[in-house]
Amino acid sequence: SSLIRVKGEPGTGNVAEAVRHMRILREQVFRAKALYENGDESELLKMARELRVSYELLNETAKLGRLPVVYFAAGGIATPADAAFMMKLGADGVFVGSGIFKSQDPQERAEAIVLATTYYDDPEVVMEAQMMIDEKKSMLGMDVKKLDLRMQERGGL
Known part of the structure:
Protein backbone atom coordinates (compact mmCIF):
# COMPACT_ATOMS: atom_id res chain seq x y z
CA SER A 1 0.00 0.00 0.00
CA SER A 2 1.25 3.49 -0.73
CA LEU A 3 -1.29 5.39 1.37
CA ILE A 4 -3.74 4.95 4.21
CA ARG A 5 -7.13 6.62 4.08
CA VAL A 6 -8.40 7.42 7.54
CA LYS A 7 -12.11 7.34 6.88
CA GLY A 8 -15.00 9.22 8.31
CA GLU A 9 -18.52 9.03 6.99
CA PRO A 10 -18.55 10.67 3.54
CA GLY A 11 -21.30 13.09 2.72
CA THR A 12 -22.23 13.72 6.35
CA GLY A 13 -20.36 16.93 7.16
CA ASN A 14 -19.51 15.20 10.46
CA VAL A 15 -15.78 14.71 10.99
CA ALA A 16 -16.18 12.75 14.25
CA GLU A 17 -15.65 9.30 12.69
CA ALA A 18 -12.48 10.39 10.89
CA VAL A 19 -11.16 11.81 14.17
CA ARG A 20 -12.05 8.58 15.98
CA HIS A 21 -10.27 6.43 13.38
CA MET A 22 -7.19 8.66 13.42
CA ARG A 23 -7.01 8.45 17.20
CA ILE A 24 -7.26 4.64 17.09
CA LEU A 25 -4.46 4.51 14.53
CA ARG A 26 -2.28 6.84 16.62
CA GLU A 27 -2.92 4.82 19.81
CA GLN A 28 -1.87 1.59 18.08
CA VAL A 29 1.28 3.19 16.67
CA PHE A 30 2.19 4.70 20.06
CA ARG A 31 1.64 1.31 21.73
CA ALA A 32 3.92 -0.38 19.20
CA LYS A 33 6.52 2.36 19.62
CA ALA A 34 6.53 1.93 23.41
CA LEU A 35 7.01 -1.84 23.04
CA TYR A 36 9.83 -1.25 20.55
CA GLU A 37 11.57 1.30 22.77
CA ASN A 38 11.31 -1.06 25.77
CA GLY A 39 12.82 -3.88 23.68
CA ASP A 40 9.75 -6.06 24.25
CA GLU A 41 9.96 -8.19 21.09
CA SER A 42 7.57 -10.88 22.35
CA GLU A 43 4.79 -8.32 22.98
CA LEU A 44 5.52 -6.67 19.62
CA LEU A 45 5.18 -10.08 17.95
CA LYS A 46 1.92 -10.68 19.85
CA MET A 47 0.63 -7.27 18.72
CA ALA A 48 1.54 -8.08 15.10
CA PRO A 68 5.63 4.04 6.58
CA VAL A 69 3.01 5.39 4.15
CA VAL A 70 1.12 8.64 3.62
CA TYR A 71 -2.02 9.18 5.76
CA PHE A 72 -4.96 10.92 4.10
CA ALA A 73 -8.09 11.84 6.03
CA ALA A 74 -11.47 11.82 4.32
CA GLY A 75 -15.14 11.68 5.09
CA GLY A 76 -17.03 14.35 6.98
CA ILE A 77 -14.47 17.13 6.50
CA ALA A 78 -16.55 20.24 5.80
CA THR A 79 -14.70 23.20 7.32
CA PRO A 80 -11.16 24.60 7.45
CA ALA A 81 -11.09 23.75 11.17
CA ASP A 82 -11.97 20.10 10.39
CA ALA A 83 -9.11 19.89 7.88
CA ALA A 84 -6.60 21.58 10.20
CA PHE A 85 -7.59 19.31 13.08
CA MET A 86 -7.05 16.17 10.99
CA MET A 87 -3.62 17.48 9.99
CA LYS A 88 -2.83 18.21 13.65
CA LEU A 89 -3.76 14.61 14.50
CA GLY A 90 -1.14 13.40 12.02
CA ALA A 91 -2.76 13.25 8.58
CA ASP A 92 -0.43 14.14 5.73
CA GLY A 93 -3.32 15.53 3.71
CA VAL A 94 -7.10 15.57 3.40
CA PHE A 95 -9.60 14.60 0.73
CA VAL A 96 -12.66 16.84 0.68
CA GLY A 97 -15.54 16.23 -1.69
CA SER A 98 -19.11 16.79 -0.57
CA GLY A 99 -17.93 19.08 2.25
CA ILE A 100 -17.10 21.54 -0.50
CA PHE A 101 -19.47 20.62 -3.30
CA LYS A 102 -22.61 20.30 -1.16
CA SER A 103 -21.94 23.65 0.52
CA GLN A 104 -23.42 26.92 -0.69
CA ASP A 105 -19.97 28.51 -1.07
CA PRO A 106 -17.76 25.90 -2.79
CA GLN A 107 -15.08 28.25 -4.17
CA GLU A 108 -14.54 30.13 -0.89
CA ARG A 109 -14.69 26.92 1.13
CA ALA A 110 -12.13 25.16 -1.09
CA GLU A 111 -9.73 28.10 -0.79
CA ALA A 112 -10.21 28.27 2.98
CA ILE A 113 -9.68 24.52 3.44
CA VAL A 114 -6.48 24.64 1.36
CA LEU A 115 -5.21 27.54 3.49
CA ALA A 116 -6.05 25.80 6.77
CA THR A 117 -4.51 22.53 5.61
CA THR A 118 -1.30 24.23 4.51
CA TYR A 119 -0.91 26.21 7.74
CA TYR A 120 -2.62 23.82 10.16
CA ASP A 121 0.03 24.45 12.82
CA ASP A 122 -0.61 28.22 12.85
CA PRO A 123 -3.82 28.90 14.82
CA GLU A 124 -4.13 32.47 13.54
CA VAL A 125 -4.10 31.34 9.90
CA VAL A 126 -6.58 28.54 10.67
CA MET A 127 -8.86 31.09 12.35
CA GLU A 128 -8.48 33.39 9.31
CA ALA A 129 -9.38 30.47 7.03
CA GLN A 130 -12.40 29.61 9.17
CA MET A 131 -13.57 33.23 8.98
CA MET A 132 -13.41 33.05 5.15
CA ILE A 133 -16.49 30.83 5.15
CA ASP A 134 -20.03 31.32 6.37
CA GLU A 135 -21.02 28.50 8.74
CA LYS A 136 -24.64 28.93 7.64
CA LYS A 137 -23.56 27.80 4.16
CA SER A 138 -21.91 24.61 5.43
CA MET A 139 -23.57 21.32 4.78
CA LEU A 140 -25.39 20.24 7.92
CA GLY A 141 -23.47 17.76 10.04
CA MET A 142 -25.47 14.54 10.12
CA ASP A 143 -25.53 12.35 13.21
CA VAL A 144 -23.54 9.31 12.09
CA LYS A 145 -25.50 7.09 14.50
CA LYS A 146 -28.67 7.81 12.52
CA LEU A 147 -27.29 6.59 9.17
CA ASP A 148 -29.02 3.52 7.75
CA LEU A 149 -25.70 2.03 6.68
CA ARG A 150 -22.25 3.25 7.68
CA MET A 151 -19.20 2.97 5.44
CA GLN A 152 -17.45 0.57 7.79
CA GLU A 153 -20.50 -1.73 7.64
CA ARG A 154 -20.84 -1.69 3.86
CA GLY A 155 -17.14 -2.37 3.26
CA GLY A 156 -16.52 0.71 1.12
CA LEU A 157 -12.99 1.80 0.46
Whole structure:
Protein backbone atom coordinates (compact mmCIF):
# COMPACT_ATOMS: atom_id res chain seq x y z
CA SER A 1 0.00 0.00 0.00
CA SER A 2 1.25 3.49 -0.73
CA LEU A 3 -1.29 5.39 1.37
CA ILE A 4 -3.74 4.95 4.21
CA ARG A 5 -7.13 6.62 4.08
CA VAL A 6 -8.40 7.42 7.54
CA LYS A 7 -12.11 7.34 6.88
CA GLY A 8 -15.00 9.22 8.31
CA GLU A 9 -18.52 9.03 6.99
CA PRO A 10 -18.55 10.67 3.54
CA GLY A 11 -21.30 13.09 2.72
CA THR A 12 -22.23 13.72 6.35
CA GLY A 13 -20.36 16.93 7.16
CA ASN A 14 -19.51 15.20 10.46
CA VAL A 15 -15.78 14.71 10.99
CA ALA A 16 -16.18 12.75 14.25
CA GLU A 17 -15.65 9.30 12.69
CA ALA A 18 -12.48 10.39 10.89
CA VAL A 19 -11.16 11.81 14.17
CA ARG A 20 -12.05 8.58 15.98
CA HIS A 21 -10.27 6.43 13.38
CA MET A 22 -7.19 8.66 13.42
CA ARG A 23 -7.01 8.45 17.20
CA ILE A 24 -7.26 4.64 17.09
CA LEU A 25 -4.46 4.51 14.53
CA ARG A 26 -2.28 6.84 16.62
CA GLU A 27 -2.92 4.82 19.81
CA GLN A 28 -1.87 1.59 18.08
CA VAL A 29 1.28 3.19 16.67
CA PHE A 30 2.19 4.70 20.06
CA ARG A 31 1.64 1.31 21.73
CA ALA A 32 3.92 -0.38 19.20
CA LYS A 33 6.52 2.36 19.62
CA ALA A 34 6.53 1.93 23.41
CA LEU A 35 7.01 -1.84 23.04
CA TYR A 36 9.83 -1.25 20.55
CA GLU A 37 11.57 1.30 22.77
CA ASN A 38 11.31 -1.06 25.77
CA GLY A 39 12.82 -3.88 23.68
CA ASP A 40 9.75 -6.06 24.25
CA GLU A 41 9.96 -8.19 21.09
CA SER A 42 7.57 -10.88 22.35
CA GLU A 43 4.79 -8.32 22.98
CA LEU A 44 5.52 -6.67 19.62
CA LEU A 45 5.18 -10.08 17.95
CA LYS A 46 1.92 -10.68 19.85
CA MET A 47 0.63 -7.27 18.72
CA ALA A 48 1.54 -8.08 15.10
CA ARG A 49 -0.51 -11.27 15.34
CA GLU A 50 -3.47 -9.39 16.89
CA LEU A 51 -3.39 -6.81 14.10
CA ARG A 52 -2.74 -9.48 11.43
CA VAL A 53 0.31 -7.68 10.05
CA SER A 54 3.87 -8.83 9.56
CA TYR A 55 6.27 -8.41 12.45
CA GLU A 56 8.62 -6.57 10.08
CA LEU A 57 5.98 -3.97 9.20
CA LEU A 58 5.00 -3.42 12.84
CA ASN A 59 8.67 -3.17 13.86
CA GLU A 60 9.33 -0.57 11.14
CA THR A 61 6.19 1.33 12.15
CA ALA A 62 7.28 1.30 15.79
CA LYS A 63 10.75 2.50 14.87
CA LEU A 64 9.37 5.38 12.75
CA GLY A 65 6.57 6.24 15.18
CA ARG A 66 4.10 6.14 12.26
CA LEU A 67 3.10 3.86 9.42
CA PRO A 68 5.63 4.04 6.58
CA VAL A 69 3.01 5.39 4.15
CA VAL A 70 1.12 8.64 3.62
CA TYR A 71 -2.02 9.18 5.76
CA PHE A 72 -4.96 10.92 4.10
CA ALA A 73 -8.09 11.84 6.03
CA ALA A 74 -11.47 11.82 4.32
CA GLY A 75 -15.14 11.68 5.09
CA GLY A 76 -17.03 14.35 6.98
CA ILE A 77 -14.47 17.13 6.50
CA ALA A 78 -16.55 20.24 5.80
CA THR A 79 -14.70 23.20 7.32
CA PRO A 80 -11.16 24.60 7.45
CA ALA A 81 -11.09 23.75 11.17
CA ASP A 82 -11.97 20.10 10.39
CA ALA A 83 -9.11 19.89 7.88
CA ALA A 84 -6.60 21.58 10.20
CA PHE A 85 -7.59 19.31 13.08
CA MET A 86 -7.05 16.17 10.99
CA MET A 87 -3.62 17.48 9.99
CA LYS A 88 -2.83 18.21 13.65
CA LEU A 89 -3.76 14.61 14.50
CA GLY A 90 -1.14 13.40 12.02
CA ALA A 91 -2.76 13.25 8.58
CA ASP A 92 -0.43 14.14 5.73
CA GLY A 93 -3.32 15.53 3.71
CA VAL A 94 -7.10 15.57 3.40
CA PHE A 95 -9.60 14.60 0.73
CA VAL A 96 -12.66 16.84 0.68
CA GLY A 97 -15.54 16.23 -1.69
CA SER A 98 -19.11 16.79 -0.57
CA GLY A 99 -17.93 19.08 2.25
CA ILE A 100 -17.10 21.54 -0.50
CA PHE A 101 -19.47 20.62 -3.30
CA LYS A 102 -22.61 20.30 -1.16
CA SER A 103 -21.94 23.65 0.52
CA GLN A 104 -23.42 26.92 -0.69
CA ASP A 105 -19.97 28.51 -1.07
CA PRO A 106 -17.76 25.90 -2.79
CA GLN A 107 -15.08 28.25 -4.17
CA GLU A 108 -14.54 30.13 -0.89
CA ARG A 109 -14.69 26.92 1.13
CA ALA A 110 -12.13 25.16 -1.09
CA GLU A 111 -9.73 28.10 -0.79
CA ALA A 112 -10.21 28.27 2.98
CA ILE A 113 -9.68 24.52 3.44
CA VAL A 114 -6.48 24.64 1.36
CA LEU A 115 -5.21 27.54 3.49
CA ALA A 116 -6.05 25.80 6.77
CA THR A 117 -4.51 22.53 5.61
CA THR A 118 -1.30 24.23 4.51
CA TYR A 119 -0.91 26.21 7.74
CA TYR A 120 -2.62 23.82 10.16
CA ASP A 121 0.03 24.45 12.82
CA ASP A 122 -0.61 28.22 12.85
CA PRO A 123 -3.82 28.90 14.82
CA GLU A 124 -4.13 32.47 13.54
CA VAL A 125 -4.10 31.34 9.90
CA VAL A 126 -6.58 28.54 10.67
CA MET A 127 -8.86 31.09 12.35
CA GLU A 128 -8.48 33.39 9.31
CA ALA A 129 -9.38 30.47 7.03
CA GLN A 130 -12.40 29.61 9.17
CA MET A 131 -13.57 33.23 8.98
CA MET A 132 -13.41 33.05 5.15
CA ILE A 133 -16.49 30.83 5.15
CA ASP A 134 -20.03 31.32 6.37
CA GLU A 135 -21.02 28.50 8.74
CA LYS A 136 -24.64 28.93 7.64
CA LYS A 137 -23.56 27.80 4.16
CA SER A 138 -21.91 24.61 5.43
CA MET A 139 -23.57 21.32 4.78
CA LEU A 140 -25.39 20.24 7.92
CA GLY A 141 -23.47 17.76 10.04
CA MET A 142 -25.47 14.54 10.12
CA ASP A 143 -25.53 12.35 13.21
CA VAL A 144 -23.54 9.31 12.09
CA LYS A 145 -25.50 7.09 14.50
CA LYS A 146 -28.67 7.81 12.52
CA LEU A 147 -27.29 6.59 9.17
CA ASP A 148 -29.02 3.52 7.75
CA LEU A 149 -25.70 2.03 6.68
CA ARG A 150 -22.25 3.25 7.68
CA MET A 151 -19.20 2.97 5.44
CA GLN A 152 -17.45 0.57 7.79
CA GLU A 153 -20.50 -1.73 7.64
CA ARG A 154 -20.84 -1.69 3.86
CA GLY A 155 -17.14 -2.37 3.26
CA GLY A 156 -16.52 0.71 1.12
CA LEU A 157 -12.99 1.80 0.46
